[in-house]
Amino acid sequence: MPTERLTRWLVDWVVFPILQLIVALGSAIVVTSRYALSCAAHPGAAFCDGFSPASMQSGNMPQAAFSTFYNKNFLENLKAKLVMMRMTTRLPMPAKSGQIYRNFMWPVFPANTQEQAEGTVGTGITTTANFQDYVLGQWADYLNISDKALVTSISDDMIALRREMAYRLGLSVDDLIMAIFDYLRILDPKTANLDATVGSPNFTKAMIEQAPFSLRGQNVAELDTGYFGGKIHPFFIADMVALDTSNNSIVDIWKHTAEGQMKLSELPDPEDGDSIRIIELFGVHWMASTNCTQTPNWKATGNTAIRTYCAGRDAAITIKLNRENRTDVDDGNYKNMKLWMGEYQMGNQADPPGVIGGGVSYNAILAFGPPPDTTSRARCWDAVPQTT
Helix, strand or coil: CHHHHHHHHHHHHHHHHHHHHHHHHHHHHHHHHHHHHHHHHCCCECCCCCECCCCCCHHHCHHHHCCCCCCCCCCCCCCCCCCHHHHCEEEEECCCCCCEEEEEECCCCCCCCCCCCCCCCCCCCCCCCEEEEEECEEEEEEEEEEHHHHHHCCCCHHHHHHHHHHHHHHHHHHHHHHHHHHHHHHHCHHHHCCCCCCCCCECCHHHHHHHHHHHHCCCCCCCCCCCEEEEECHHHHHHHHHHCCCCCCHHHHHCCCHHHHHHHCCCECCCCCCEEHHHCCCCEEEEECCCCCEECCHHHCCCCEEEEEEECCCCCEEEEECCCCCCECCCCCHHHCECEEEECCCCCCCCCCCCEEEEEEEEEEEEEECCCCCCCCEEEEEEECCCC
């Protein structure tokens, strides 16, 4: 029995494992030999994973190398927020009413502290109404596209170009109104009474705090919204919010109130991004815009000053002629304007063969001006930003 056990043990644990090892080594030698012979038969192969380089590359396949994918969704270009018309009084003018719109205003009657003589009829008051005329002007422009380009273009060009034309009109209107506000600095020196000085050229929180009270000091009323309207460059917002770390700064004021925490977490109005709630102090709704008057080499300092605007009711007047099937400028925001867009028909007098496929155009009749008064209802001041 011991001999049988020993024999079985030697077979299970010595002889059989040795045979398995011999068989495994033999198989490995055969495979390796075949692999080596295969590599030797193909000297151009690297690591035996195929031919390198490939027999055909991009130069042999122009359908790949010279093919371009065109993104039909154009990237958005850079546009300013257009807010000036919202700071004016907008008045409609009916059609068939002439080309001049006239506003009237009575002068303010002064107090009469003189006691009336008994039994004596005094002299009646004589006064003359003030008036201001607004002469209608016309702003029109167009672009058109050949029929060949229109029907072969891969993008929806008419809609995109209508948007660009709307911005052109909106920017033109914004500049025209801004020119009226800038004129108020000449009409009434108080308009510019918050201008920075050479010794202190930078924008300060005190300016936006003083502006509404400077207007109230002249009995100027708020806009129909119940607030004064303000336009401010984003650089000045950064100066007050990011750079001013002093006590009683904008951030220092708001962080101590629950309402202020809400304003700090939501800088621009999410609807259109131009309302800046964090600086809504003392009854002014401020709107951010980069389209502000700029003065290079301001007061010979070598710096560029940017103008800020704060307006009360009737600070400037916008007249819009009512016409059907014509451009509606709405509130001056180009996104809300309605421009004509369409395809042209063959056989018309200007283009009998119909080689012009379609176009976009605008045609607006408007007028702008100050109210019939020499007292300015706006504050427009210059300062040098620290942020650039």
